[in-house]
Amino acid sequence: MSRKTKDRKLTKTDGFDPARRSFLGAMATAAGVTLAPGVILYGITKSSPANARALDSAASSDVRWGMLIDLNRCDNGCDDCVSACAKENGLRGFGRPETDAQWIRKVDIKNPDTGYSKSLPVMCQHCEEPPCVDVCPTGASFKRADGIVLVDKHTCIGCRYCMMACPYKARSFVHEVLEDQKSYAPRGKGTVESCTLCVHRIDADQQPACVEACSDTGGGAMLFGDLNDPGSEIATRVAKYASQQIRADLGLNPGIRYRNL
């Protein structure tokens, strides 16, 4: 009898349910409002990408950084985003493609029945519900308030659970001793790393390096901006045109969206 009850309990809690989590979150918020009567929020002014956040103010959850990549403008042979990322963040290969750091890569897909093919840049998808953060035993893998998923290498022990948990294969492990890293992108042996969405550039009110390279020399396929700001170009385009997330079925709500996939 007890065995049966146990089994039922297991199936109940089995699997991840973002809806349940957000419901609990909403309940907590509602409780907070009841606990503090008389406090009314009149409306929150949201900062737009053009409105640089002051250097001494922390990243805010009013902002959700995201990217919209139009694959009709992304050429098969072009890898300007990949080389711009490597240059910006000081990524160097060691002639070992299996383990060399890779923050962004071009993935070519083809429908074998029709022969229809596409090439898409894939990097950390900066999920709203990042599985890498869920599995991290030390709290090194974390999501910043503005939706950027990062690794705190001060606490990363290099266990690589996050690499296994990530459905996008977005993370790399550093196998070699490194020297002369970029001052804004510290990285070292024994830690895991991935696309930071060029967080140092975002904090300085600039676009990520891949987006800049794509508009300068590539096809201008990548658009970066604040998904939470209804006035931003990315939010308008996402509202107007159909866009897709990779493996949307997982319910992780990535901040990177694709058009014409």
Added chain:
Amino acid sequence: MKLRRTSIGMLAIMLVCLSSLANVVYAQDSVNMDAGVPLPAIPMGQGDSCVKDTDFMRRNHMDLLKHQRDETLLKGLRGEQYSLKECISCHAVYGPDATPLTVASPEHFCRSCHDYAAVSIDCFQCHASRPESGDLPAGHQPGSTFPTTATVNGSQ
């Protein structure tokens, strides 16, 4: 008999204390001592002064850096006064070929003292231990009069 032995012992201890005190005084006067405890040769930093005075920095630099790293990484605060990048660019030591030395060299600013104090530092497993050419302070001329060395009792 017993009392006399005790007093001789006391005298010996006092003598040892006095001689070590003399050593300390001697150390303050001279950099290169022939005898006694050797002191670390700490390269001078660039500019007039550090972000805080030398005594404070000697004792608290690690706390400033640790506080700063958490603020920057976790919250994205980048306007703070202290940063490892600034330390590295002001305290860079230049080799004979006028390029900044990495932490692999015992003359590196951080190593000169950390080696002496036998405290290992992990910072440079991930952070660059020398500045990029773009990170150098304004007006700095690599390979000129810099670096000079100072003792623990020097100004910097």
